[in-house]
Amino acid sequence: MNLLGRLNLDAIWQGPVTAIGQLTVLLSGIAIVGLLFYFKRWKWLWREWLTTVDPKKIGVMYIIVAVAMGLRAFSDALMMRAQQAVASGDNSGFLSSDTYQQVFSAHGSIMIFFMAMGLMFGLFNLIVPLQIRARDVAFPFLNATSFWLFFAGAMLFNTSLLIGGFAATGWLAYPPLSELAYSPGPGVDYWIWGLQIAGIGSLLSGINFFVTILKMRAPGMNLMKMPMFCWSVLGSLVLILFAFPILTATLTMLALDRSLGMHFFTSDFGGNPMMYVNLIWAWGHPEVYILILPAFGIFSEVVATFSRKRLFGYTSMVWAIWAIVVLSFIVWLHHFFTMGAGANVNAFFGIMTMAIAVPTGVKIFNWLFTMYRGRIKFATPMLWFMGFVATFTVGGVAGVIMAIPPADFQLHNSLFLVAHFHTMLIGGVVFGFFAGLIYWFPKIFGFKLNERIGRYAFWCWFFGFLLAFIPLYILGLMGATRRLDGYDASLGWQPLFIVAGVGVLIIGLGIALQALQVIVSIRQRNANLDKTGDPWNGRTLEWATASPSVFYNFARITPVNDRDAWWAEKQVKTPPPKPRYEDIEIPKNTSAALIMAFLAFNFGFGYVWHMYWLSVLCFFGIITCLIIRSLKDEHEYTLPAHDVAKVEAAIRRRYA
Amino acid sequence: MKEEEMASATAESKTVFGFWVYLMTDCVLFASLFATFVVLRNNTYGGPSGQDLFSLSFVLSETIILLVSSFSIGLAWLAAREGNKRPVLSFMALTFLLGLAFLTLEIKEFNHLYQEGNSWRRSGFLSAFFTLVGTHGAHITAGLIWMATMMVLIYRRGIYATNVRRVTMLALFWHFLDVIWIFIFSIVYLMGIIG
Numbered sequence: 001m002n003l004l005g006r007l008n009l010d011a012i013w014q015g016p017v018t019a020i021g022q023l024t025v026l027l028s029g030i031a032i033v034g035l036l037f038y039f040k041r042w043k044w045l046w047r048e049w050l051t052t053v054d055p056k057k058i059g060v061m062y063i064i065v066a067v068a069m070g071l072r073a074f075s076d077a078l079m080m081r082a083q084q085a086v087a088s089g090d091n092s093g094f095l096s097s098d099t100y101q102q103v104f105s106a107h108g109s110i111m112i113f114f115m116a117m118g119l120m121f122g123l124f125n126l127i128v129p130l131q132i133r134a135r136d137v138a139f140p141f142l143n144a145t146s147f148w149l150f151f152a153g154a155m156l157f158n159t160s161l162l163i164g165g166f167a168a169t170g171w172l173a174y175p176p177l178s179e180l181a182y183s184p185g186p187g188v189d190y191w192i193w194g195l196q197i198a199g200i201g202s203l204l205s206g207i208n209f210f211v212t213i214l215k216m217r218a219p220g221m222n223l224m225k226m227p228m229f230c231w232s233v234l235g236s237l238v239l240i241l242f243a244f245p246i247l248t249a250t251l252t253m254l255a256l257d258r259s260l261g262m263h264f265f266t267s268d269f270g271g272n273p274m275m276y277v278n279l280i281w282a283w284g285h286p287e288v289y290i291l292i293l294p295a296f297g298i299f300s301e302v303v304a305t306f307s308r309k310r311l312f313g314y315t316s317m318v319w320a321i322w323a324i325v326v327l328s329f330i331v332w333l334h335h336f337f338t339m340g341a342g343a344n345v346n347a348f349f350g351i352m353t354m355a356i357a358v359p360t361g362v363k364i365f366n367w368l369f370t371m372y373r374g375r376i377k378f379a380t381p382m383l384w385f386m387g388f389v390a391t392f393t394v395g396g397v398a399g400v401i402m403a404i405p406p407a408d409f410q411l412h413n414s415l416f417l418v419a420h421f422h423t424m425l426i427g428g429v430v431f432g433f434f435a436g437l438i439y440w441f442p443k444i445f446g447f448k449l450n451e452r453i454g455r456y457a458f459w460c461w462f463f464g465f466l467l468a469f470i471p472l473y474i475l476g477l478m479g480a481t482r483r484l485d486g487y488d489a490s491l492g493w494q495p496l497f498i499v500a501g502v503g504v505l506i507i508g509l510g511i512a513l514q515a516l517q518v519i520v521s522i523r524q525r526n527a528n529l530d531k532t533g534d535p536w537n538g539r540t541l542e543w544a545t546a547s548p549s550v551f552y553n554f555a556r557i558t559p560v561n562d563r564d565a566w567w568a569e570k571q572v573k574t575p576p577p578k579p580r581y582e583d584i585e586i587p588k589n590t591s592a593a594l595i596m597a598f599l600a601f602n603f604g605f606g607y608v609w610h611m612y613w614l615s616v617l618c619f620f621g622i623i624t625c626l627i628i629r630s631l632k633d634e635h636e637y638t639l640p641a642h643d644v645a646k647v648e649a650a651i652r653r654r655y656a
Numbered sequence: 657m658k659e660e661e662m663a664s665a666t667a668e669s670k671t672v673f674g675f676w677v678y679l680m681t682d683c684v685l686f687a688s689l690f691a692t693f694v695v696l697r698n699n700t701y702g703g704p705s706g707q708d709l710f711s712l713s714f715v716l717s718e719t720i721i722l723l724v725s726s727f728s729i730g731l732a733w734l735a736a737r738e739g740n741k742r743p744v745l746s747f748m749a750l751t752f753l754l755g756l757a758f759l760t761l762e763i764k765e766f767n768h769l770y771q772e773g774n775s776w777r778r779s780g781f782l783s784a785f786f787t788l789v790g791t792h793g794a795h796i797t798a799g800l801i802w803m804a805t806m807m808v809l810i811y812r813r814g815i816y817a818t819n820v821r822r823v824t825m826l827a828l829f830w831h832f833l834d835v836i837w838i839f840i841f842s843i844v845y846l847m848g849i850i851g
Contacts, residue, residue, distance in 0.1 A: 138670050203681060211674040245681045249688035253787065262776050262783035263701075264692065270699030270780030275692055282688075627805050633818050 005610035011164040011186070017079070017099055021161050051589040053140035054551055058147045059125030060444065063437070066118025069110050069154055074511065076107035077504060081468070085501035089489030100485040101168035102187065106157070108171025109191060113198055114154045116291045116425070119433040121150070121202070123294065124209055124233055126444055127436075130542035131227045133218035133560065135553045138211035140587040141635065146205040148597030153198025156604050160190035164608065167191035170483065172280050173254070175265035175273045180258045186608045189258065193604030196251045197597075199244055206240030209233065218541075220559035227540040227563075228304075228317055232297025235321040236290045239328065243286035250279040259607070274339055281332040289328040292424070293321060295432025296363055299388065302381040302435050303367045305536050307374025310564060313366040320359035320366075327356045337405045338412050346405040353403035357396060364389060379536070380454035384435035387462045391427025395420055398473065416476025419469045426465055434461075442530040446548045450524065453517040460510030468503025471496040531655045539564035546651045552584045552639065555648050581641040581648070588637055596625050668821055675825045679832050682795075686836050689788045690843060697848070699780035706781075706848020709774060715845045718761050719837065725754035726834040733827040736820050741810060744823065748807050751830070755800050762793050785844065792840055795833050802826055 013019070036042055049057060079095060080103055087093030095103065129137055137143050160166040167187040169178040178188045213234050217226065226234075253264040254276065263269035265276040304311040311317065333341065333349040367389070376382065398420040402408050411417055442448045472480075475496050480487065487493055521528065534543040544566045545553060556579060562568035599618040606614030697706065732747035766786065769775065776786040806826055810819055 138674060207674055207677045207681065210677055211670055215670050215673060241677065241681050242684055245684035246688045249685050249692075253689075253692065256776075256783070256787060260776060262787070263780045264696070264783050264787075266780075268701075269778075270696065270701035270703075271783070272695060272699065272780060275695050279688060279692070623801065627801075630805065630822075631809060 003611065003613070005606070005612070006186070007163075007609040007611065012162070014165050015096060015099055017095060018161065018165070021075075025158055025161055047589070050594055051591045053144045053587045053589060053593075055125040055129055055137050055140070055143055056444070056549065056551070058143055059122045059127075062118050062122030062125060062147060062150070065151055065154055066115050066122060069118065069157075070115035071511075072158070073107050073110035073115055074508070076103045076110070078508065079103050080107065081497075081501040081504045083485060084487075084497045085494070087484075087486035088494040088497075092486055095485065097485050098165075098168055101170075101483070102166040104483055105167045105170055105173075105187075105191070106161075109167075109195070110154075110157060111425070112171065112287070112291075113195060114150075114157065116429050116433070117198075117202060118150065118154075119437070120236075120291060120294050121146070121205055123298070123433065123436050123440070124205070127440060127542055128209060128212060128230060128233055129216075130443070130545060130549060130553060131230050131540050132213060132216060132221060133541045133544075133554055133557055133565075134212065134216040135557070135584065136587065137208055138216060139208050141590060141593060141629075142204050142208050144590070144593035145596060146201040146208065148593045149201030149204070149600055150198045152597040152601040152604070153194045153196075153201065155601055156190055156194040156197065156608075159605065160187065160194075160608075164190065172284060174280075175254065175257070175271075175276050176267040178254065179266050180261075181266070189255075189608040190604075192251050192255050192258075193607055196248065196255070197600050197604055199247050199251070202240060203244040203248065206237050206244060210237045210241060213237070218557055218560045220561055221565070224315070224318070225560060225563045225565070228300035228311055228314065229294070229297035229540070231318055232293045232300070232321055235325045236293040238325055239286040239290045239293070242329065243283045243290065246279055247283040247287075250276065250283065253279075255607075274336075277336055277339070278332070281335045282329075285332040285335065286328045288421075288424070289324055291429045292432070293324065295388075295429050295436075296321070298432050298436035298439070299367060299385050301540060302385055302439050303370045304564075305439070305538050306377045306379055306382045307371045308377075308537070309370055309374040310539075311366070312369040312372075313362070314563065316362055317366055320362045323359040324356060327352060327359070331356065334403055334408070336412075337408045343405075350403050350405045350408075354400050357400050360396060364393065379438075380449070380451055380458060381435040381439040383455060383458045384431045384438070387458065388427055388431040388435075391423050391431070391462075391465065395423025395427055398423065411476060413481050414476035415472040415480045415482055418482045419472035419476060422469050422472075426469075431461075439536070440542070442528075442535045442547050443533075443542055443545075444548060446530055447521065447525040448528040448530060448535055449521045450517050450528070453513055453520060457510045457513035457517055460506050460513060464503050464506030464508075464510055466503070467506060468500050471500040471503070475500075533655075534566070534570075539567040541566050544569065546655070550647055550651065552586060552644070555579065555581055555584075555644050579648070581644040583641050584639045584644060585636045586639050587635055590629075590635075592625055592629050596622050599625070668817070671821055672824060672828075675828060679828060682832070683836075686788075686791070686839075689784075689791060690839065693784040693788045693844065696780040696784040701779040701781075703779040703782065704774055705851070706785075706844070707851045709769065710845050710848050712845070712849055714761070714765065715841060718758055719841050721754050721758045721761070722834055722837050725751045725758065726831055728754065729827045729830045733823055736815055736823040739815050741815050744810055744815065745807060748803055748810075752800060752803050752807070755796055755803070755830075759793060759796055759800070762789065762796075766790070788844065789840060792833065792836055795829075795836075799826070799830055799833060802829070 012022075014022075036045060049061060052058065080100070083093040083095045083100060093100075125137070125143070129135070157166070164186040167173055167178070167183065167190065169183055169188055169191070173188055173191055176182060178191075213226075213230055223231075253262070256262040257264050257266060257271070263271040265271050265273045267273060300311055300317060331349055331353045333339070333345065334353045337346050337349070367385070398416070402411050402417065402420060438449055438454060475493055478491070478493065480491075480493055530547040533545055533547045533549075535547070536543070541560070542549075599621045603615045603618040603622070606612060606616075606618065728747050729751045732744050732751060735743035735747060766789075769782075774782060776783045803826060806819075806822060809822075813819065
């Protein structure tokens with residue numbers, strides 16, 4: 001038996017372009033390890049971060065991983081734009097077809113799973129408990145497990161860059177192309193197990209935050225008094241609970257096809273590839289709403305805060321969220337009108353798709369009405385909101401056009417589609433998460449970000465985005481399909497592709513400015529310290545804590561009487577009564593989550609390279625960890641009331 | 657209610673509610689497998705169909721064993737709520753044996769199909785069959801491991817609030833698998849035999 005399966009050293013060399021990526025990954029890895037040794041921070045890292053179960057720290061780790069993965073996927077985008085800008089006529093560009101396919105597959109998968117989902121779960125962790133005045137999430141250990149599984153999945157993706165190569169099958173790996181017959185290499189297996197492991201983490205997070213929001217709100221905060229961000233998160237969580245099990249099942253079936261010779265999605269032996277396409281979109285369509293709903297929630301908070309007004313149309317906002325949740329499950333077929341399901345089926349899904357524009361429109365108008373006659377402060381989060389309104393509306397209209405089945409037959413798989421969903425995902429999700437990160441930055445780190453550089457970054461992003469994607473709409477209408485690694489010179493597409501490439505460079509400048517913004521803000525942090533805990537004159541309860549908030553979030557869980565609870569509490573001028581503190585149960589740190597995720601990573605790695613002994617070993621290792629963990633009863637320690645009083649007094653001194 | 661009791665009641669409701677939510681997600685997972693099975697059930701590619709392969713009496717005996725085990729885990733749960741250690745252990749042991757018997761029968765059926773050349777490689781229908789029924793079997797296996805762990809735990813430490821909560825969730829899990837099996841019995845076997 002070969003202990004290494006099909007793993008061999010030939011798998012490392014994948015061409016010069018990949019080698020640059022490999023060197024980057026290796027050097028940054030070495031740099032991180034080196035810095036940890038240089039500053040003697042290993043113990044600190046282990047105690048404070050790797051074994052933590054504090055959602056605020058887990059949230060920060062999510063965001064760090066998401067940013068790193070986002071940069072990797074952005075470099076993929078740069079390569080694609082560069083390739084398409086030059087690969088006209090006889091010039092075949094600098095990427096081989098196979099590398100190019102891996103690049104666009106990695107770009108899409110990473111951006112969705114490890115950039116957008118990472119930022120999203122990071123913000124859930126950081127903000128949701130604070131907004132409902134809870135001390136923690138429902139299941140802290142499960143939360144750490146979710147994060148580390150997410151991390152393991154991301155690392156599996158990065159490992160594919162180092163050894164073996166990634167899938168060349170697009171971000172959703174449609175069969176039969178992704179079946180063993182056409183993709184025998186390890187790439188699709190990396191894709192499957194990276195997503196499977198991270199996906200299970202997302203599912204567990206979904207359960208965790210669902211229970212947190214439904215069971216741990218402060219007394220008096222009934223559902224209709226909940227901040228809009230929490231409502232949008234709740235909608236997103238319900239989608240996660242319904243959609244992610246479908247992904248788990250689908251990926252498992254594809255894996256069984258590839259490893260055990262089953263015939264779910266093969267083109268022979270009675271398999272049905274379109275079944276995969278249906279299943280993956282029954283997950284995939286809700287997935288984009290999983291991402292956009294929290295972004296909507298962020299905008300609701302941002303607009304209300306910076307307009308100094310209550311959110312307009314709260315109840316209609318809530319209903320709009322739930323309309324979107326329900327509708328998002330009955331539109332999946334619009335991703336493949338061309339399947340040939342027949343006119344009636346296509347008409348149904350087309351109409352349902354158009355119907356989604358209604359609740360979305362309700363939300364847009366509610367935000368605009370919130371601004372109407374408000375005392376608006378154009379801080380950077382507001383700029384991102386304004387940019388979002390412009391781009392998202394354009395993208396939405398493009399979506400409604402494609403919801404018309406006959407039009408879709410023309411636009412299907414064209415760059416028009418690519419431009420559409422990037423308008424939604426960049427103009428909607430990314431702008432939303434940036435607004436949220438800037439808005440909550442002082443709450444997370446204790447100081448505000450530099451506004452001026454933030455504005456520059458926004459304008460680079462905004463115009464870069466328009467330059468990068470408006471040409472793609474036009475190219476799509478001219479007939480350019482997605483995933484092209486070259487085209488005929490006589491088509492006359494090159495100028496537009498060059499413009500799109502310039503647009504991406506400007507976005508790159510925006511990213512560089514954001515990095516500069518963070519560095520400058522850290523250097524000037526003493527000038528921008530948030531000493532009040534409420535730098536924006538906020539409305540919701542996260543601003544009722546210190547910045548950054550204490551590890552137990554709230555010393556006292558006091559009742560909530562109003563929708564904008566913190567705003568209402570600020571209006572009461574009577575001095576608060578002398579606080580009486582209580583003992584607080586704090587979950588203990590644990591390394592079990594990290595260990596299980598490490599085993600999960602090796603399980604996936606063993607599977608990818610057919611080292612089945614490793615997979616079996618890790619599988620039983622995970623079960624053993626679970627049993628050992630479940631045998632323990634005490635996972636918390638008690639922080640006595642007098643210690644709470646000491647911490648609180650220290651905070652008051654700091655802010656005095 | 658005292659503060660401690662209240663805290664324990666909240667933990668109870670949180671954990672059990674969370675477990676319910678997990679069960680619902682598992683339900684969606686099975687729903688995906690059922691949907692796939694229904695789409696692929698006639699894709700036999702010239703191989704045997706359900707009509708040729710399934711024996712109603714065999715499946716009925718599996719079903720009865722599983723239903724009885726569901727009853728006995730219910731009794732174990734009731735006993736746990738009463739705080740009686742011995743009946744909890746004996747009913748759990750009974751459930752464990754019945755679960756093991758069910759699993760043995762299922763493996764026997766799988767092995768029989770495999771030996772006759774009707775493995776999961778034969779056709780889309782058989783792939784879907786083995787995966788759907790096998791996923792249920794994998795859940796049963798997980799349940800048995802959990803049950804064995806619980807029996808050791810209860811034997812050593814007795815019955816207390818946390819353990820009652822664990823037994824509650826185990827019983828829920830086991831009942832859930834029973835419900836899934838009823839669907840497998842109807843959709844896979846009964847519909848398969850009718851053709």
